[in-house]
Amino acid sequence: MSFDVLQDKIRAMKNPTVAGLDARIEYVPEHLRQNAYAEYGPGFQGACEAIWQFNVGLIDALHDIVPAVKPQAAYYENLGWRGMELLERTIRYAKSKGLFVIADIKRGDIGSTAAAYAEGWLSGAKIEGRVFKSFDADCVTLNGYMGSDSINPFLKAARQEDKCVFVLVKTSNPGSGELQDLVAGDRQVYQVMGDLTQRLTGGTEGKYGYSIAGAVTGATYPSDIRALRKRLEHTFFLVPGYGAQGGTADDVKCAFDKYGHGAIVNSSRGIMCAWQKTGSDGTNFAAAARNAAIAMRDDIKQFVTIL
Amino acid sequence: MSFDVLQDKIRAMKNPTVAGLDARIEYVPEHLRQNAYAEYGPGFQGACEAIWQFNVGLIDALHDIVPAVKPQAAYYENLGWRGMELLERTIRYAKSKGLFVIADIKRGDIGSTAAAYAEGWLSGAKIEGRVFKSFDADCVTLNGYMGSDSINPFLKAARQEDKCVFVLVKTSNPGSGELQDLVAGDRQVYQVMGDLTQRLTGGTEGKYGYSIAGAVTGATYPSDIRALRKRLEHTFFLVPGYGAQGGTADDVKCAFDKYGHGAIVNSSRGIMCAWQKTGSDGTNFAAAARNAAIAMRDDIKQFVTIL
Numbered sequence: 001m002s003f004d005v006l007q008d009k010i011r012a013m014k015n016p017t018v019a020g021l022d023a024r025i026e027y028v029p030e031h032l033r034q035n036a037y038a039e040y041g042p043g044f045q046g047a048c049e050a051i052w053q054f055n056v057g058l059i060d061a062l063h064d065i066v067p068a069v070k071p072q073a074a075y076y077e078n079l080g081w082r083g084m085e086l087l088e089r090t091i092r093y094a095k096s097k098g099l100f101v102i103a104d105i106k107r108g109d110i111g112s113t114a115a116a117y118a119e120g121w122l123s124g125a126k127i128e129g130r131v132f133k134s135f136d137a138d139c140v141t142l143n144g145y146m147g148s149d150s151i152n153p154f155l156k157a158a159r160q161e162d163k164c165v166f167v168l169v170k171t172s173n174p175g176s177g178e179l180q181d182l183v184a185g186d187r188q189v190y191q192v193m194g195d196l197t198q199r200l201t202g203g204t205e206g207k208y209g210y211s212i213a214g215a216v217t218g219a220t221y222p223s224d225i226r227a228l229r230k231r232l233e234h235t236f237f238l239v240p241g242y243g244a245q246g247g248t249a250d251d252v253k254c255a256f257d258k259y260g261h262g263a264i265v266n267s268s269r270g271i272m273c274a275w276q277k278t279g280s281d282g283t284n285f286a287a288a289a290r291n292a293a294i295a296m297r298d299d300i301k302q303f304v305t306i307l
Numbered sequence: 308m309s310f311d312v313l314q315d316k317i318r319a320m321k322n323p324t325v326a327g328l329d330a331r332i333e334y335v336p337e338h339l340r341q342n343a344y345a346e347y348g349p350g351f352q353g354a355c356e357a358i359w360q361f362n363v364g365l366i367d368a369l370h371d372i373v374p375a376v377k378p379q380a381a382y383y384e385n386l387g388w389r390g391m392e393l394l395e396r397t398i399r400y401a402k403s404k405g406l407f408v409i410a411d412i413k414r415g416d417i418g419s420t421a422a423a424y425a426e427g428w429l430s431g432a433k434i435e436g437r438v439f440k441s442f443d444a445d446c447v448t449l450n451g452y453m454g455s456d457s458i459n460p461f462l463k464a465a466r467q468e469d470k471c472v473f474v475l476v477k478t479s480n481p482g483s484g485e486l487q488d489l490v491a492g493d494r495q496v497y498q499v500m501g502d503l504t505q506r507l508t509g510g511t512e513g514k515y516g517y518s519i520a521g522a523v524t525g526a527t528y529p530s531d532i533r534a535l536r537k538r539l540e541h542t543f544f545l546v547p548g549y550g551a552q553g554g555t556a557d558d559v560k561c562a563f564d565k566y567g568h569g570a571i572v573n574s575s576r577g578i579m580c581a582w583q584k585t586g587s588d589g590t591n592f593a594a595a596a597r598n599a600a601i602a603m604r605d606d607i608k609q610f611v612t613i614l
């Protein structure tokens with residue numbers, strides 16, 4: 001069971017955080033960009049090479065500090081098919097370094113279309129009866145607006161491969177309430193989404209007793225996280241919004257259970273772009289990211305004790 | 308204004324339908340698969356080549372019958388980065404034949420992440436101040452569960468390029484009601500989504516007076532379409548669910564206004580896989596698709612007169 005693997009990694013490192021790998025060319029230090037452009041030109045190919053060098057540096061610097069990374073598919077897709085090739089390579093490299101990879105894809109479609117996504121990201125494509133893997137992440141994020149038809153095919157693929165998913169429940173952005181906070185009967189829409197997801201999983205699994213579908217719950221709405229933690233006792237939480245978006249360690253603590261289990265907190269810019277705050281030219285980007293990841297770990301450890 | 312372009316194409320062809328291009332290898336006739344595998348092997352590369360030949364055949368056979376095509380991103384992503392390269396090529400080829408391309412991506416993310424998707428699919432990626440285009444569709448589908456933060460960046464990119472979007476409002480799948488039909492106050496969630504989208508557009512544009520954001524409204528729920536047509540007078544509708552999913556021409560007619568304008572009906576398997584119902588080996592796939600597209604057009608024309 002994949003959340004067991006993640007929870008074990010978190011316990012081993014005493015660090016319930018995940019580092020975002022958001023491939024924006026603006027985040028890459030000058031020297032990596034110039035080297036890549038010199039070889040491949042200042043277009044898609046050069047940008048992908050620069051980001052690849054950046055990602056490798058980040059993964060090498062972080063893999064013994066953080067248990068997981070979260071590449072955001074949008075930034076790779078932004079660069080066309082070359083960006084998607086870079087994403088495949090980045091996931092493969094991160095896994096080779098022992099990192100748990102959460103592909104932040106937020107996909108949502110139905111039936112055989114959802115199955116096609118699920119195969120591409122989790123269980124592999126079927127071509128003439130054989131299975132071929134491409135993106136092959138450990139876990140993906142999902143959007144369930146279309147209902148259970150959009151979640152079930154991913155649960156099937158995840159189960160087959162001992163993987164897992166996170167469904168968007170209450171997101172961290174300012175406008176998240178426009179739909180998610182609507183009150184329908186005795187529940188808000190995001191609570192319905194959380195309940196629905198749990199019903200589909202068919203119960204808990206593995207030694208830690210989590211269900212195969214976790215929930216995305218934004219750090220910027222701590223009281224909602226607190227309510228969800230009580231409501232969804234056996235659900236693993238992915239918590240975005242720490243740092244740049246305004247969520248604090250004190251805010252995220254309510255995502256964890258009394259053993260300090262069951263949640264992982266994301267930081268993207270805070271770690272990737274730490275070099276920009278050192279006043280340097282970026283040649284120190286890996287060390288700066290490592291220091292920022294350690295600082296984040298220690299910040300959260302003030303509020304969360306992992307047993 | 309992009310919905311003007313689409314409506315003009317629909318009027319010129321007297322055909323308010325869009326053909327899905329869902330790149331499943333199982334849909335490709337034997338002869339194309341065997342030729343491709345002989346050259347590139349029975350893996351990702353061979354599958355992409357077979358689907359490319361299939362797509363070219365379909366586009367060539369359909370481009371003077373249907374005004375638009377709708378490639379479904381899931382089936383391309385299923386095949387890893389090679390599938391995404393195939394998708395770029397397919398979109399480029401369809402546009403070169405005069406087809407309006409709706410990329411069915413159903414993306415939904417926030418802020419700069421949504422902007423990254425919007426650039427990749429609509430307005431082009433920015434690398435060192437220059438713009439590079441990759442997927443470059445005329446229009447995309449979106450999932451607004453995260454609220455206005457997930458729609459606005461796409462509207463910005465669309466506006467910049469004279470393009471447009473469709474937001475999922477009421478989808479065609481059996482489980483669509485689980486979230487979308489919840490009653491919050493005096494509206495159902497899908498009505499809130501429709502109203503929200505329209506509020507964000509800032510009004511109508513162009514000679515036909517549609518707003519820049521259309522709505523996806525499934526043919527399988529005709530009474531909901533009827534209500535939405537009244538509620539969202541200036542919204543273009545994309546109507547999936549005709550044919551294989553059970554929607555009929557009589558069901559979809561209420562998506563159109565009194566001039567027969569303002570909607571486009573999708574069929575994917577019904578057209579792409581028409582050859583499978585002819586009892587042949589598939590060498591006739593292009594002619595079969597063309598005949599099916601003509602039959603669909605004539606079926607809908609019984610109920611919808613386009614002025």
